[in-house]
């Protein structure tokens with residue numbers, strides 16, 4: 001699939017030969033190519049919006065699926081299965097005859113030759129490029145923290161966090177040192193934005209309800225969850241009264257909240273803030289994001305979060321055949337940054353597609369306007385906060401219902417909606433969290449040990465003497 005770069009969007013001989021063997025209609029092959037990098041919210045909407053356009057759409061993603069990121073925390077805390085929130089990109093575009101899906105890792109964009117180079121050595125030309133590769137976790141100059149404080153951006157991340165959380169309980173069950181056992185049952189979530197709030201609340205619910213009766217030597221309800229935020233308040237984009245309500249709802253669930261607290265170090269033994277070490281074996285990172293590295297190859301100056309500053313028509317400076325949308329775009333509207341949320345990526349992806357159609361028709365392009373439809377953050381069962389245009393504010397049960405409904409509506413695929421709805425109803429009535437499998441368990445949990453487990457008996461609460469007999 002290696003393509004020449006000197007003719008935008010044109011195919012090399014080898015590519016033409018391979019396309020003859022494909023099911024792409026002959027007439028489509030000479031149409032302008034719109035290359036979309038990233039099959040997230042922005043990319044998928046852009047591809048769909050081009051379904052009737054006289055263009056060839058190529059959607060490239062390093063994964064073969066779209067991820068519904070707002071529900072990642074539920075996979076990470078055993079509430080949902082991974083396939084419930086991932087949707088195959090090929091299925092999403094199955095009926096769209098002008099669209100092609102390519103599973104590849106885009107490494108570099110060469111705007112001068114209108115070419116994108118992939119990690120596998122292939123390259124592809126374009127007439128129009130929509131870059132929507134999103135953001136990744138950022139550790140504020142401390143990449144070494146990542147190993148001990150994983151972030152939550154992909155299904156792999158969610159599965160890794162789920163395993164880490166569940167394994168902490170398994171290890172605690174077999175631990176005879178009370179200090180180590182305490183550290184295993186202490187969880188720290190760094191970052192008080194919506195993801196941190198959701199993760200902290202869900203871990204608390206997992207420990208206090210779903211796992212409550214499952215262990216014999218530890219009491220999972222003794223687990224402690226600490227949510228730490230460097231700024232003066234959690235959920236910084238929400239009004240002050242909703243921030244206070246969110247803290248109250250978190251504390252009601254059992255989460256301790258510390259604001260104006262900056263992380264200084266993270267290692268395998270815990271985390272240090274303001275000179276104080278908290279011995280927590282599970283530290284999760286929800287504090288910062290940065291634009292995906294491919295942005296650097298556009299040759300424009302990026303903002304301090306590695307995002308691409310774009311004009312009101314979503315172009316990076318000087319690149320009129322390139323659109324950057326979603327989390328990767330740094331767009332300022334009426335003096336305020338457009339937030340990195342799914343509705344912004346959806347609206348921008350749709351705009352970029354319509355702008356390309358207008359440009360091909362020789363029509364002028366109106367500037368993009370972001371329409372804020374409100375913000376929702378869930379805290380736990382029957383607990384959430386929400387703001388909507390018109391200064392409408394909700395908290396508690398009704399905000400939580402809105403959260404569930406909105407997320408069901410936006411989730412891709414009818415079967416996923418049905419399954420997620422059924423899971424939510426089931427866990428609402430039973431407090432159950434069914435997705436609790438640990439795959440690839442760590443060696444020390446499965447290999448023969450010199451220590452033997454005590455006979456199963458009534459739970460000792462809290463364990464006051466060695467759990468394991470030598």
Ligand SMILES: Cc1cc2nc3c(=O)[nH]c(=O)nc-3n(C[C@H](O)[C@H](O)[C@H](O)COP(=O)(O)OP(=O)(O)OC[C@H]3O[C@@H](n4cnc5c(N)ncnc54)[C@H](O)[C@@H]3O)c2cc1C
Nearest residue numbers: 038040041042062069070106133134326327340341342345
């Ligand atoms: C845990 C979490 C919870 C969230 N909760 C909410 C919420 O409740 N409400 C809300 O509105 N927003 C929420 N967001 C934010 C929202 O998900 C993002 O704003 C939105 O996904 C951005 O869409 P996007 O298209 O820009 O990027 P993404 O959806 O991140 O998609 C980027 C795609 O690009 C692909 N990609 C990246 N790099 C490459 C490469 N080099 N080559 C090929 N493919 C690549 C990725 O695989 C991915 O599929 C949440 C985000 C997270 C992480």
